[in-house]
Structure formats: C-alpha cells, structure tokens
Amino acid sequence: AQRVTQPEKLLSVFKGAPVELKCNYSYSGSPELFWYVQYSRQRLQLLLRHISRESIKGFTADLNKGETSFHLKKPFAQEEDSAMYYCALLNFNKFYFGSGTKLNVKP
C-alpha cells in the first residue's frame, strides 16, 4: 500500500539558514510526487512536482528512488517561507498526503 511519511511535525530555522523538509514514501510503482504548501489564511496550493524538475520560490526536491525519498530543500530560508508543507503521492486517481511539517522561519 502507498504511504507518505513526514517525520517532522515542526521545523524551526533562522532566516538565511538552509532548510530540508523530509518526505519518505512507500509505493510499488513509479511514483508521482508533489509538495503542497499552505500559507497562513491561504488555500493549499501546489509548490512543486518532481516530474517538472523545477525550482519554485527557491525550493527544490529530488526524487531518490533508492532511498524512497522526496525531500524539499532551500539553501536560504526566508520568513515568508513559514507555512505548513505537505508531501503528496499520486496513485492512479488519488492523491495521498503525509501528515505535514510546519516550517517556522525565525527572524
């Protein structure tokens, strides 16, 4: 069965520090993975998807099939990055989400 695990409930870093939000998955096929973000008082929205290999707002995420991970990284965190981050896996027609990591970037 597919599963998405985000081991950290809360991650606090100082502005300018690197940040890495962890995501591990279990899935038997070739996964389609995403990171979604929910800023305060805003809707959940797509941040990035692994298939696009893009960098959004300075964030990148690399799919590591050997370690079954899709960690989200940013070299220099900004205060506006403070939000709730969800890793998600698409299996056929269904999106499965992790439990989320709250990122708090301190000034």
Place this chain on the structure above:
Amino acid sequence: NAGVTQTPKFRVLKTGQSMTLLCAQDMNHEYMYWYRQDPGMGLRLIHYSVGEGTTAKGEVPDGYNVSRLKKQNFLLGLESAAPSQTSVYFCASSYLRGPGGELFFGEGSRLTVL
C-alpha cells in the same frame, strides 16, 4: 473565475444531526475530492469522483456519503454526525490528464460536532 468554492465555511452540529457540504468548481475538472484535515494526521481522503455520476471511497469513508449529480458540484453528506467528525474539510478538483496533475483546493469548511 472562482476556482473551488466550499459552503458553508463554518458549522456547528449536535451529535446525530445531518448536514451537507457543497463543493463547486468552475474549471470543468473531471476529478473531485473530499479530504479531512486533522492535527498530526495531515489530509486524509474521504471520497472522490472521477466524473459526473461517479463516486468512490477513499481512505476514511465511513460515516460520509457523497454525490456528483453535476460535473461542477460534489456534495459531502453526514447522515448522523459524531464528535469524531469534528475536522476541517477540504474539497479539491483536478484535471489529471497525463503526468503531473495538480489539485486545486477550496478554502476549507470547519465543522464542529458537539
């Protein structure tokens, strides 16, 4: 273009009461979903629909029913509300054609069952 709209945004129910949450999307998306969001548990899929007239169970379907009579609307019903159904409910829709499908979310509906 409103995207995904959920009504109501807030509701307080007593145990045993029934209610319906309405989700409407104006993007002509085929796929629609209902999730619940609980602290420490993330988003869990309740039911979903791959097109008008179709529905299917997700991870946590018990205690909920859904209907998709029109392509743009996806209704979530609670026949007999229980305190365990206190949660924030999110509707989402997607086009899901080919790889890289994206979910578009509503603002959420906060339901409290006393």
